[in-house]
Amino acid sequence: MAEALATITRVAGLGMITLRADLDRAGDALAEAAGLAIPDTTGATTDGSRTLAWMSPDELLLILPQAELAQALDDLTQALMGEHGLVADVSDARAVFDVIGAGAADVVAKLAPVDAAAMPQGHLRRTRMAQTAAAIWRVDGGFRVIGFRSTADYLALILTNAAIPGSGLAPR
Amino acid sequence: MTHTPPFRLPAGGRRIDRAWQVPFRFDGRHLRGLTGDTIASALLANGQMLMGRSFKYHRPRGPMASGSEEPNALLGLGQGGRFEPNQRATTTPLTHGMITRSQNCWPSLEADIGAINNWLSPVFPAGFYYKTFIHPRPFWKHVFEPIIRRSAGLGRAPTDPDPDRYEQAYAFADTVVVGGGIAGLTAAREAADAGGTVLVLEQDGHWGGRTPTDHDGGQAAIDAALADLRGRKGVTLRRNTMATGLYDHGYLIARESLADHDPNQGIPRQRLWRIRAGRVIAATGALERPLSFACNDVPGVMLASAVRDFIADFGVAPGRRIVVVTNNDDAYRTALTAHAAGLEVPAIIDARPLADGALPQAARDAGITVLTGTAIAKVKGAKHVEGVVLCSHQGDGRPTQTIDCDVVAMSGGWSPVVHLYSHCGGKLIWDEGQSMFRPDPDRPPLGADGQGNVTVAGAANGDLRCAGDLEHPEAPTMPVWVMPARAPYTLRAKMWLDFQNDVKVTDVELAAQEGYASVEHTKRYTTLGMATDQGKLSNINGLAVLSNALNQPIQATGTTTFRPPYTPLTLATIAAEAKDDAFQPLRKTPIHAWHETHGASWEPVGHWRRPYAYPRAGEDRHTAVHREILAVRAGVGTLDASTLGKIIVKGPDAGRFLDMLYTNMMSTLPVGKCRYGLMCNENGFLMDDGVVARLSDDTWLCHTTTGGADRIHGHMEDWLQCEWWDWKVYTANLTEQFAQIAVAGPKARDVLERLSGTIDLSAEALPFMQWAEGELAGIPARVFRISFSGELSYEIAVPANRGLELWEALHLAGADLGITPYGTEAMHVMRAEKGFIMIGDETDGTIIPQDLGLDWAISKKKADYIGKRAQRRSHMTDGTRWKLVGLESLSDKVIPDGAYAVAEGVNGNGQRKTQGRVTSSYHSPTLGKPIAMGLVRHGPSRMGQVLDFPMPDGTVMQARIVDPVFYDKEGSRQNG
Amino acid sequence: MLILTCPYCGVNAEETELHPGGEAHLARIGPNGTDDEFEAYLFARKNAKGVHFERWRHAYGCGKWFLAARCTATLQVFGTYRAQTPHPPADIVEAIRKARPDWTPDWTPAEGTAE
Numbered sequence A: 001m002a003e004a005l006a007t008i009t010r011v012a013g014l015g016m017i018t019l020r021a022d023l024d025r026a027g028d029a030l031a032e033a034a035g036l037a038i039p040d041t042t043g044a045t046t047d048g049s050r051t052l053a054w055m056s057p058d059e060l061l062l063i064l065p066q067a068e069l070a071q072a073l074d075d076l077t078q079a080l081m082g083e084h085g086l087v088a089d090v091s092d093a094r095a096v097f098d099v100i101g102a103g104a105a106d107v108v109a110k111l112a113p114v115d116a117a118a119m120p121q122g123h124l125r126r127t128r129m130a131q132t133a134a135a136i137w138r139v140d141g142g143f144r145v146i147g148f149r150s151t152a153d154y155l156a157l158i159l160t161n162a163a164i165p166g167s168g169l170a171p172r
Numbered sequence B: 001m002t003h004t005p006p007f008r009l010p011a012g013g014r015r016i017d018r019a020w021q022v023p024f025r026f027d028g029r030h031l032r033g034l035t036g037d038t039i040a041s042a043l044l045a046n047g048q049m050l051m052g053r054s055f056k057y058h059r060p061r062g063p064m065a066s067g068s069e070e071p072n073a074l075l076g077l078g079q080g081g082r083f084e085p086n087q088r089a090t091t092t093p094l095t096h097g098m099i100t101r102s103q104n105c106w107p108s109l110e111a112d113i114g115a116i117n118n119w120l121s122p123v124f125p126a127g128f129y130y131k132t133f134i135h136p137r138p139f140w141k142h143v144f145e146p147i148i149r150r151s152a153g154l155g156r157a158p159t160d161p162d163p164d165r166y167e168q169a170y171a172f173a174d175t176v177v178v179g180g181g182i183a184g185l186t187a188a189r190e191a192a193d194a195g196g197t198v199l200v201l202e203q204d205g206h207w208g209g210r211t212p213t214d215h216d217g218g219q220a221a222i223d224a225a226l227a228d229l230r231g232r233k234g235v236t237l238r239r240n241t242m243a244t245g246l247y248d249h250g251y252l253i254a255r256e257s258l259a260d261h262d263p264n265q266g267i268p269r270q271r272l273w274r275i276r277a278g279r280v281i282a283a284t285g286a287l288e289r290p291l292s293f294a295c296n297d298v299p300g301v302m303l304a305s306a307v308r309d310f311i312a313d314f315g316v317a318p319g320r321r322i323v324v325v326t327n328n329d330d331a332y333r334t335a336l337t338a339h340a341a342g343l344e345v346p347a348i349i350d351a352r353p354l355a356d357g358a359l360p361q362a363a364r365d366a367g368i369t370v371l372t373g374t375a376i377a378k379v380k381g382a383k384h385v386e387g388v389v390l391c392s393h394q395g396d397g398r399p400t401q402t403i404d405c406d407v408v409a410m411s412g413g414w415s416p417v418v419h420l421y422s423h424c425g426g427k428l429i430w431d432e433g434q435s436m437f438r439p440d441p442d443r444p445p446l447g448a449d450g451q452g453n454v455t456v457a458g459a460a461n462g463d464l465r466c467a468g469d470l471e472h473p474e475a476p477t478m479p480v481w482v483m484p485a486r487a488p489y490t491l492r493a494k495m496w497l498d499f500q501n502d503v504k505v506t507d508v509e510l511a512a513q514e515g516y517a518s519v520e521h522t523k524r525y526t527t528l529g530m531a532t533d534q535g536k537l538s539n540i541n542g543l544a545v546l547s548n549a550l551n552q553p554i555q556a557t558g559t560t561t562f563r564p565p566y567t568p569l570t571l572a573t574i575a576a577e578a579k580d581d582a583f584q585p586l587r588k589t590p591i592h593a594w595h596e597t598h599g600a601s602w603e604p605v606g607h608w609r610r611p612y613a614y615p616r617a618g619e620d621r622h623t624a625v626h627r628e629i630l631a632v633r634a635g636v637g638t639l640d641a642s643t644l645g646k647i648i649v650k651g652p653d654a655g656r657f658l659d660m661l662y663t664n665m666m667s668t669l670p671v672g673k674c675r676y677g678l679m680c681n682e683n684g685f686l687m688d689d690g691v692v693a694r695l696s697d698d699t700w701l702c703h704t705t706t707g708g709a710d711r712i713h714g715h716m717e718d719w720l721q722c723e724w725w726d727w728k729v730y731t732a733n734l735t736e737q738f739a740q741i742a743v744a745g746p747k748a749r750d751v752l753e754r755l756s757g758t759i760d761l762s763a764e765a766l767p768f769m770q771w772a773e774g775e776l777a778g779i780p781a782r783v784f785r786i787s788f789s790g791e792l793s794y795e796i797a798v799p800a801n802r803g804l805e806l807w808e809a810l811h812l813a814g815a816d817l818g819i820t821p822y823g824t825e826a827m828h829v830m831r832a833e834k835g836f837i838m839i840g841d842e843t844d845g846t847i848i849p850q851d852l853g854l855d856w857a858i859s860k861k862k863a864d865y866i867g868k869r870a871q872r873r874s875h876m877t878d879g880t881r882w883k884l885v886g887l888e889s890l891s892d893k894v895i896p897d898g899a900y901a902v903a904e905g906v907n908g909n910g911q912r913k914t915q916g917r918v919t920s921s922y923h924s925p926t927l928g929k930p931i932a933m934g935l936v937r938h939g940p941s942r943m944g945q946v947l948d949f950p951m952p953d954g955t956v957m958q959a960r961i962v963d964p965v966f967y968d969k970e971g972s973r974q975n976g
Numbered sequence C: 001m002l003i004l005t006c007p008y009c010g011v012n013a014e015e016t017e018l019h020p021g022g023e024a025h026l027a028r029i030g031p032n033g034t035d036d037e038f039e040a041y042l043f044a045r046k047n048a049k050g051v052h053f054e055r056w057r058h059a060y061g062c063g064k065w066f067l068a069a070r071c072t073a074t075l076q077v078f079g080t081y082r083a084q085t086p087h088p089p090a091d092i093v094e095a096i097r098k099a100r101p102d103w104t105p106d107w108t109p110a111e112g113t114a115e
């Protein structure tokens, strides 16, 4: 029997912080507190363990190891002191999956209305997967997908179904 | 020892593999075909020409075509959940052990009782149903409808669930070429040369379209084109993929068959492609038209191209003696193919006065008789062609000669397949020279940029010679719409235009005579081109007959609308992955698993599943709800309230913003306190409610209803982004970040105080409608003293990942106090006992807060809030609006939710006038009697009056108008 | 399937990623509005055949509301733009005029360019 198009793994232990602010005004302070450059529109900057993603013109998402969460919340709140902004811990509100394997792009292309194969590194696409919201970007060997915690089981199921062996999108 | 079926030719058949026999069943008979056969070619090889019955007259029918335009050979395939009706025998590859059966016949295909309709056909003309079943009226429901229902529909629906898997996929291409024939492959090469990505879709399992069959050297030309394309980056070639429809902005839907014929390999059976095409090149080819001569529907009358396909592609002889009848040169290829295969071709009947092109010459050279200026007056035979009676084409059908034959291969010319071009608004022009509608290049469908986004190539564009100089030149087609030209009524009444729906030349003429001048109306009146045909075979001949009858040019008649899908799509393919557990996202709270293991009976709330109650062994849901309520009222219970919306609103203008959003004042709420708020839309109608807590000087936390979280967050963002974009406010929807647990009941504090923690939960430190934060059971928590049950109650929010931990800690701590998990129904009953409204019960999108006696929650001081102006409209301030009251049943029975209270008199429709309705109704275990809330005209000023609620069974229930607060009016319990 | 480019994030999103919001550029009528003004604000919609301005939210994307100028008859999209403007900006007006020379704005375009 052929192999699954990709392995679907739930990723635990990630902290996530939603940041809202006027990035033109507060960008430098946030970048310093986050330890990462402010990403371009629909981009993501990363240093390996941390990723700072552009979510909307006045919103960023910092993804980091759970252990660094509390300190980062403090640092970011401090960075926005005196500035109109919002820092919120959303670590528990999310479910994260890695879709890794040669057919990872096929799995994404079956669920999201995006050109998965053409998605560049360092680009984060907010879209939907079937009927649930998702943010998708490239990682080594595939894609990382963030969805909502409450629909984690659904997301895992549709990802697994889309990856069933023998169902690659290459023309037959 | 291999057994060769009677009509399998000894040689030829480029698609079949003679080494591999494929057993299958047709109507219970065991037959054998070959690998590469379609069901139709395998049946023909076995001498089975009869494959179905027509829809209306149940006339015997054999295959007419060899492709997707086939109107007759529609079979039921498979068994159980895999049964599928109306599958085209001509396009479905034969597979090992396939079970096939004929449709629309009983008791059997050979002896079908419904065929009695055929004898009655003179009394079933166009519009028969519309005219006949109108009178007498009562007959419709009791006599006609049941009979018609039983005979309606072609084939029968499967009864079992479809066991197969389906999926969809998204694709993006600069150019999508639809059609893998010579025109499509050539266009693909040109598109690739010009740059960009190219996706080529071919409906069939084979590339090349008609070119390999019709042209010497055709296969080589196709192979060369394929080799070239396969060597290019950015070109994708996809077979077995039918482009079924083109939609706005170049969105193309296609169906790829993956495992149609081997469902057990575990991969999806079909895949729905959703393709964003920069531009589309429709190279969809052309379809041959039938000719309209008398009895042209007898099995054995086939399209000329189909006859040569069966011979050349499958090595199958549809018959032994084949008469060709035509108005063009192309059909001569069929005569030559049949002749070369060793079959008899007694004559080619050509309606044209002259046939001296290269192909007719080749036929004559082969010794085949060519009769020009000749027509078929009628076909002999009932269940099979036995011969043809000939006549002069220009005459009225007087017989000149009879020829015995078992197949008639007819060709009325070719029509471009213009469906894809037309789906999204592309217009057609009538090409007089070629007698065909073809795409008008000046009026293409338009893309998002306003430019044409579909071009057409090859035969689909009317270029029937697109295979190039591979072959001889051809003389023009002569339009022949009725054969012979001056056929009398008796012959025209036997000329079929639409073989599937039994529409004849005289039916269309009758429609025209009765005033159906529009082609769209004629289609509906006669059923011409309906069902799976969708204008493939019947269209042009029907339009021409209608135009003649209306005495107008065909261009003036126009065509019916070409709608997707081009060929039928199964619903399962459209649903794709959305079936079974993935039918829709099911939202689960962090405590879901605990509820599941503790026997929760679920209630769907939006996409959430919430425990309705937790029935124990021996309990039904009703009993469980009562037990849970009494446990809370007497002791303590827990409710999973995690689904409640939790939206942070922060910024210097947050207070001002919330004052606009809520009907009451939120800017004045002190830090540390909670306030119940109502939210209306600009129409003034109540849309959501919930408790707002002020977290800090510039931060509020807004609780919404379970169903309202996303909607209200969107509502906030809408106003912030589109109306007050200069206000400094940020929102964040943190609904899923927190688990929230309500701990309610007189012993709630006792339980909480048993948990370790840093929060002072005493009545003095944390009174009703305040909140505090700290640690509880070692978990960071925010505790709100709010109550929806009317009891002493705390709602505790903790990070979602620790929700289950808190829930279990509570149950451990309160075990000896009888702590009881309660569900949404207990919550509903308890809030009704307290007279609290519920969004969706007391409100339905037409209710303003004033209707519900909530004036206390509407600020009189504020100059403005969303909905304020609307609530001053005359209808809103009308004193006769129905208002909220309590209703006390005079019996011990619960009045049904939604029951109407009647008033004196009747309305204009003779119905009783109404004066109120029940909005919530329960049996209250606390009070031991039924309670209800309702909206009643002048209700609050009518305390003590009794209302009548008529029931569907004719009885009348009565209830007294009372105060809606049934329990603890002073609120001493929740304030405790 | 409508495909629109979100002016905030540049994503060329299909309709299933968007949430429609009806006619754009409605001026809110508050508590001081007359009955007629308020009725028109709530209920009177242009329902144009041709050039039309409407609200869309990039609901599955950046979450921002944007406005689209398109032709309701042909679905040609003249442009999309940010929602924070009382009238379509000058470049959108220009794009419409280029494609529909007969069309004239029903507001004074000078206002549209003033931010």
Ligand SMILES: [Zn+2]
Pocket: C006, C007, C008, C009, C010, C011, C058, C061, C062, C063, C064
């Ligand atoms: Zn966007």
